[in-house]
Amino acid sequence: LGLPIKLDLPDEVCQLMQLYRQAGQRRPSVQYIPVPYRREKQPPPKGK
Secondary structure (H helix, E strand, O other), X not given: OXXXXXXOXXXXXXXXXXXXXXXXXXXXXXXXXOOOOOOOOOOOOXXX
């Protein structure tokens, strides 16, 4: 892309970032089931 980047940060920025530390590793918000999900069979509706 050709965008200019800077790898070093001023000491002031590093000090500021230390004041607002990020939380550690978070739990995933979605839980994946590794096996196919099977629904229980429901009886057919009564009526017509």
